Amino acid sequence: MLTKPRNIRIAGLALMAGAGLIAGAAQAQDKGTVHLAYVEWSSEVASTNVVRAALEQAGFEVNMTALSAAAMWQAVATGDADAIVAAWLPTTHAEYMERVGDQVEDLGVNLDGTKLGLVVPAYTDVDSIADLNDHADAFNGEIIGIDPGAGLMGLTEDVIDTYGLDLRLRSGSDATMVAALSNAISNEEDIVVTSWTPHWMFARWDLKYLEDPEEVYGGAEQIHTVVRQGLADDMPEAYAILDAFEWTPEQMGEVMLMNQEEGADPYESAQQWVEENQDVVEGWING
Template identity: 50%
Template sequence: MSLKKSVYLLLAAVMVFAFALAGCSKGENEGKNTGSPAKNKEITLAYVAWDSEIASTNVVREVLESKLGYKVKMMQVDAGPMYVGIADGSADAMVAAWLPSTHGDNYYEPNKNKFEDLGVNLDGTKVGLTVPANMDISSIEDLNNAEIGKSLNFTITGIEPGAGIMMATSKAIEEYGLKDWKLLESSSAAMTKVLQDAYAKQEPVIVTGWTPHWMFAEMDLKYLEDPKGVFGGDEQIHTLVRLGLKDDHPDAYKFLDQFEWTPADMESVMVDIYGGMSEEEASKKWVENNADKVNQWIDGI
């Protein structure tokens, strides 16, 4: 065999060995938490455009992308389609199920056999009618006072139509006999703008409110008492996932199952967004500043 032919054979053998090593390396690293998404590591998160759910869903997105290597699609919808999306599999997960009252009867119960409930991710939420703390009014029953009604133009400023809190408010208007009152449909952002403007001018205003929310950190507000219990008591936010997610994406499923934080955690993200940060910047900042908690969420993955 000639020297030239021997050199060619040696080079060919080296190249085959190098490709084999590369293939092994790729196989070993496929699906590991490298921070770069593998081809099949895609997941869709559904959420409603409430400030609280924008905060929580973006933090979950940040962890899925930066820690678990997923490519995440964000699907912003109203409450009804959010539940339907998880039930029919067009979305993989959501961390925005307000239970038992806000979403219970209208959205959760009709679909509860079509998804998996991973339990509470945040405890201690509340919804109700909200006013500035200095207003001389303490109960929803007080809205029957004509003078109070006139001062508020008989208007409650709400959020998106179809939201659980809007349905509860419509029921409250009926239950408390507030026949002259109207519930103004708008959006979460529009509602807070109305509240901020009135608060700055020290004018009376009443809105549909919930906690956690940055508005309670920025303004001195109070809930009106609800003696008939229309809005329910303290609630929790649950994580729901589509059926089959555990088999398709066990690492994402485990993280979502272990995801749990506090109202203070959520409010800190909301305050940063309200202060001018983008949703991506605020969620990344929170994840970086709360490594211990994030590590608990992805423990065992």
Template identity: 50%
Template sequence: MHLFKKGKCFLPLSLSALVLAACGDDSGAAGDESNESNGENGEIELTYVAWESEVASNNVIGLVLEEAGYDVNLNQVEQAVMWQSVAQGDADGHVAGWLPSDMATDYERYGDEVVDLGPNLEGNRTGLAVPDYMDVTSIEDIHSDNFDEIVGIDAGAGVVDSTEQAIETYDNIDIPLQTSSDAAMTAELGQAIEDEEPVVVTAWEPHWKFNTYDIRFLEDPEGIYEEEEEIRTVVREGLEEDEPEAYQILDNFYWEADDMNEVMLDISENEMEPEEAAQNWIDNNRDMVDEWLDIEETDEDSDSE
């Protein structure tokens, strides 16, 4: 499985002939062929955004698809490109559709050009969060007397767009929104908590930071952020006909927030590589994975017998 991740290249054991575009390197890298899928069912490209949650989900479903006989490429891109690449057929799908609100703009633009397979995780949410040691409880409490800035993630991310809307809606917010990345945001959050300094961040759950740190969402009286969201699986038109088994596996893919958190915590706290953490979760949840792999026989399978 090939994995691109911004700022760092994770080179899994099954890697072969990867163009290291995300690292600014045009050279290839060979992996251990003994661990590589035979690709008997063809190739599948999944695209995703550089959020810890999506690193976890893509590595898990990528390994499951490899187990089914596919060569899998995971390609990290910006949020809008993630949707556009599936709509244009340049990628086969993504499992990172935060809806109905967080990626509403992308869904409105590309929803008619993709196939929405429904949620692979439910009950997630977004908002602004602070450490428990702070005495603020609501977004209405955010102002320059207690914060210097709101620490955000990637410009264009749904939670950032919602935060920009919150700044316009709440008259009390007189501090800037600083965009960065998921990794930079969590690093700044961790440092602030270590020093017990004031900090407010764009947040979403599931995310390992809610397990690692004592933090909480701020109340949102204006209802800018959705409290109940889904993460949906979205694939390109024609995938069901071209790769029916992969389509069925992606359609079957469904897990809980605790499952995603297990993978994220192994990466963040136990310092596992993403693929190792994903494989560890798969090994410990064999029954669920077997349900994803339980697919109906395709016409192509019947013809080959």
């Protein structure tokens, strides 16, 4: 006589406990959505996906939007995006910071040790930008660039003017630049491209930066995290994670190389890296 009611009571308690766990999990995951903007450079694809995976581990939903550099900065300034971890300062994105700096919040450096410039295969018999005109024909009279809105492209236009180069700057994307470089190296041809460190291509090929005696490209830069105004009030935990996010060129390089494997998905690579580097990620989440 007592068995059936007891079983019902136990089942009821189990259902209540299960419902409580589900509700708790839902509550833990219901922290809101963080909107991240980025520019489709291999370095920024890596970093933005890693930050996405870290924020998701902390219970946030995350949306990512790929934009041109100018549109990326504008999105944060207007509040259409919550954050970027792809601000190259003080030189590459100086124009954008000048334009919208009073509408955003700079959380500081997330990666130190970057460089910009013109890059050639190590076998190329040119060592300085100042000597490019003497070898213009070997480079088909052109410099292979990336997306036209990138600060690196604007600096390269300044380089062409400063050195009086007889080479035209051809715009494209990170992917088209790398494809042109790969094809030239396969055929042992000369090529000059706009590039930056960190980038996975330096791990794949033997390359060198051309000397920049006029220092148009400036010295070493850092990559900063920049957020919209009001994020600290609206989403303090997400703000704290973004503020704590910091890693090394070597760590970024690991993710970029993972992304170059055949069939690799940048988000899955980021998830794998986050899982394998929990000591680092927990520092961002709990720091």
